[in-house]
Structure formats: C-alpha cells, structure tokens
Amino acid sequence: MTPQALSIPVCKDPHFAVTAEVELEAQIVTLRMSGLINESSDLQKVSDYLFKLEPKARVLRFDLAGITDINSSGLRQWVIFIRRVENIGPRQQRDFEIVFSSLGEVFLERANTFLDMLGAKPRVEAIEVPYRCASCQDRSTVTMQVKDLGASASELRLPEPSCGKCGSAMEFDEDLSGYFRFLKRISR
C-alpha cells in the first residue's frame, strides 16, 4: 500500500503561505513554508494546527527553501513558534522529532546568527549553499545533503560546481565559518 499524503493549506497570508503534507501511516507531517516571515505571518495558526494534529504525528519536517525574507519581529515570532512546537510532543508524552528537510539561504543565514531558530536539537537534512562564478560573477545555490558536508565546520567537504552560464569554476560565496555555524547545534 502506498503511503497516503494529504496536502492541506494551513495558512495563506498575502506574503506568507504554509502547506502541510500529512503522511498518516508514517506519522510524518511536512510543513512547506514560503514567502516573508514578519509580524503579520500567522505562525500561531500553524502551531494551533499542529496541536490538533499531534496524536497523528511523530515527525515534523520543515521545508523552508521557499522563505524569501525574515525581519526582526518575524525572527522573534519564529523562535516562540519553534519552542511551542517542540513542546507539543512532550506535553502529550510522546517523542516528537523535528527535522529541517530543506533550509534555504535566507533562513539559514538568520539561523546561523540566532541558533535558537533551529530549536533545541534539530536534524537538518539539506541546505542551500551559495556559489559565485569567478569569471562572470553569476551567483547560484547548490542544494547539499548535510550528511555529505563532513563531520564539522573545520572539515567541510564542499562541491566544486561549474558555472551554468560560462562553465568556469565557481567559488563558495559566503563566510565559511559563519555559514556552517549551525552544524554546532544539530544532532546527527
């Protein structure tokens, strides 16, 4: 029997949208978020939804590749949200696993400054890694599995992609230790 996934729109503000994909058999809920997180992003609606859903969920996966911006009040809201969500499981005396299945560059940059955005002990599966072409300056991101990055920030294994426009070698386009600071926080 194939796992059944229900896709449910949880929240649709003008600048912020959340969809929940629920795999009942596997007890996995994937929350796909896109747009801007600011003071009017209704994260309360999302945590209320999770409270109702909780008996059916064991794993919560966040796909945040579509987050385009987070302002300072959005950041405060997010930290409150992730704490509340983390406590849904223990409150019901269940293990509740938080996984970031995909972190985009915008979210990851903020989370590297405020590690609390990732919660207490998250798993991170994939991140976007930014590159710039040394020759034509074209910039793009490469999606990388965290398990392929290496054991720590000092032993990073990064790919060496070629530029999609001119074929030259591309270089990592951020501060290395800053961009991978989140590795300290995650469980693997």
Ligand SMILES: [Zn+2]
């Ligand atoms: Zn190029």
